[in-house]
Ligand SMILES: Nc1nc2c(ncn2[C@@H]2O[C@H](COP(=O)(O)OP(=O)(O)OP(=O)(O)O)[C@@H](O)[C@H]2O)c(=O)[nH]1
């Protein structure tokens with residue numbers, strides 16, 4: 001994404017480095033397998049690319065670091081304007097995010113850092129901007145997922161320890177860590193993560209990005225009984 005295509009950053013707001021983990025599409029989003037079948041890999045990749053495409057268009061986001069060992073997704077994400085870095089150490093999601101945060105802070109010490117999951121295919125740049133603006137008021141904060149169990153966005157201001165606790169019931173884990181939950185009624189697209197078929201339909205109702213829309217169209221196309 002070129003700087004011309006970005007919306008202007010609101011004055012007085014801090015810039016954010018956004019760290020986004022992307023599992024290899026061939027193994028990611030396994031809970032969608034019963035619904036998506038052979039289309040699951042393409043769908044998982046499409047959702048991650050749409051999520052990061054929207055993040056790159058957010059006026060508060062200075063840089064997106066996509067943490068992924070997936071070369072195919074990485075190539076597209078780099079083309080869109082993300083900095084693509086591999087998983088290091090190979091210790092799972094929170095370890096990869098910690099590594100991404102260290103790299104982000106070394107590159108841009110003036111920015112705050114946030115970690116956002118890559119399964120938000122309906123993400124709207126302006127809704128992400130609202131969440132990040134609210135996050136400026138707290139040392140650490142987070143956005144809970146639409147189901148009320150997990151987390152989609154974890155934010156740490158400059159000079160504050162970055163200690164995400166993604167995985168499973170992470171909303172409770174983030175609350176007990178002292179992070180403040182950002183309870184904004186106007187950011188449904190930031191909260192709507194997609195793990196299941198039902199999530200996907202709900203995200204579609206919000207309006208998914210173009211790649212996810214195309215992947216879903218291919219997936220839902222009726223099979224031609226005359227084709228071999
Ligand atoms: N780079 C990286 N990303 C990860 C890792 N584990 C999860 N993610 C990403 O973190 C986000 C949340 O992960 P999950 O919702 O648990 O996704 P998932 O493992 O692909 O989904 P399931 O297989 O259905 O559990 C998604 O954006 C994943 O791509 C990891 O070990 N490394």
Ligand SMILES: C=C(OP(=O)(O)O)C(=O)O
Pocket residue numbers: 117119145149150151152165166167168169170171193194195
């Ligand atoms: C990893 C998490 O998400 P998911 O529900 O997508 O697995 C989480 O909410 O901490």
